[in-house]
Amino acid sequence: MTLQDVIERLDLKVLTQPANFSKVTPTGGYTSDLLSCVMAGAKKGAVWITLQAHLNIVAVAALLEMSAIIITENAQPEAATLNKANEEGVVLLATELPSFEVIGRLWEMGLR
Amino acid sequence: MRTDKELRRVVTDADAQNISRVEELSYELKVADVMARNVQTVTPDMQMIEVLELFRRTRISGAPVISNGKMIGIVSMEDLVRAMERGNTHARVRSYMTADVTTMHSYDSVVTALETFARTGVGRFPVVDETDQLVGILTKGDITSGTLKALQEDYQEEEVRRYRASHLFEDIVSDRTSLILRYHIKPRDYVHGGQASSYIKRALLRLGANAQLARRCGIAIYEAEMNLIIHTTLGGVIWVEIESNQISMATIDDGPGIADVTLARKAGWSTATADVREMGFGAGMGLKNIERCVDEMTIESKVGEGTRLDMKILLLPEESFRETS
Amino acid sequence: MRLKDVVQIIEGKVLTNTTNLDREVEGGCGADLMSDVLAAAQPQALLLTGLCNPQVVRTAQMADVAAIVFVRGKQPILEVIELANQENIPLITAPYGTFELCGRLYKAGLPSLERRIMSTQDE
Structure with missing residues (x-):
């Protein structure tokens, strides 16, 4: 399953610069809104589901080399967050769905 | 408000207030609140005569049978009577106990327990927790005394509540x-x-x-x-x-x-x-x-x-x- | 879904005493931001969270959350369990992360029980 599949199946909005998402294969999923937990628990290449939208999420995702961040509940990142994400090559995706629902659908698609 | 829509008895208003509180309690109270803890247990290899001694000494009329930490049955006064009738007081517990034991859960409500008593006609049930560990034993008597105790504790609070703050x-x-x-x-x-x-x-x-x-x-x-x-x-x-x-x-x-x-x-x-x-x-x-x-x-x-x-x-x-x- | 089923699906352990495991939960909500829970969780939701401070119990009480699941086997301090007992809010700890636990529950048929909020027109 590629990131492109995820974007299509969940109808996610791509907030950062478009790229060839069919070349990215997420290694798994991770959910937490607490940055320290993410730092401790998330794996390289994972998709991170959170409703945090502030600048710090970009640094964490870049550090852990995550495939993408899915920002839930339509939380809106500031321009500074988007700029930084584009700079660092971090993919930001957005949805209106709550985290629980997003996780459930990813799980159904087979992402573990 | 009322959870029980099937109250069929004819009662006065004063009765209704009391009855409904007892009935409410039977929903609110859990088996864990009324059961007897510190359960006396026996082993399958004990002799029935020893069980009789234990029952006499501790004034109980039934006990779970435990083997290697697991409950494998229950032995009661009736089983003792059967053993004595046949003159088998030295027989092992394992041959007279009831092996197929129905248990109750500590988190079951008292009303569930009452239903189980009524349905099965059994006098006592071992109580287990979420992990199936034996934590207590329950008789109808425990329910009566537990409910009375709760009613008493409830009384004062009830008095205050009756005068609604509104x-x-x-x-x-x-x-x-x-x-x-x-x-x-x-x-x-x-x-x-x-x-x-x-x-x-x-x-x-x-x-x-x-x-x-x-x-x-x-x-x-x-x-x-x-x-x-x-x-x-x-x-x-x-x-x-x-x-x-x-x-x-x-x-x-x-x-x-x-x-x-x-x-x-x-x-x-x-x-x-x-x-x-x-x-x-x-x-x-x-x-x-x-x-x-x-x-x-x-x-x-x-x-x-x-x-x-x-x-x-x-x-x-x-x-x-x-x-x- | 009954709490009993939830505990089984997530391989959880109940931390509070005399918890009524026959209690129904109507849906799930995974969140670590307490304001998010207050804003989005609907009454009688099951809350899955990575936090285990007293505020989680207080938040649950305010938002009428049905039960709290601590993820990654987190064990709250005794005061938190006592507070939950006092406020009659079941606490469960489960050995997996939020992603896995939400996934399992969703697959088992537990719907999401969060309101959609924070639309852009909200300003």
């Missing part, structure tokens, strides 16, 4: 009656954060507020309380005025004050430190949450002087505290 607004005559609650909130007191809000929510329920109204007020004042704890220099005061037709709540502090109130009200804007964020607060959603819950919200603030947050909830006619429930 009568306040009917019994006291004035042009404008209100009830004022005040709480002092200490800065950085994260451990007790929310306690005042919890008291306020409970007071509203006590006054007869419906669950939705109590929830709205609770959420708004909790966010405001956490703001006092997180941001203020010296803490602050929560002030709640309850009237029959509206609830006014305010938090007042004397610093540090908010530089740009418009910005502070914007979703996602926050001055909270990383520590606070890691506690699950400071995401810049608090004021937005409050706004959603109340009918009117105003903030007055001056840097160096302090902040006053006012919240008002107007009650719908059916929510009014004046109405009796």
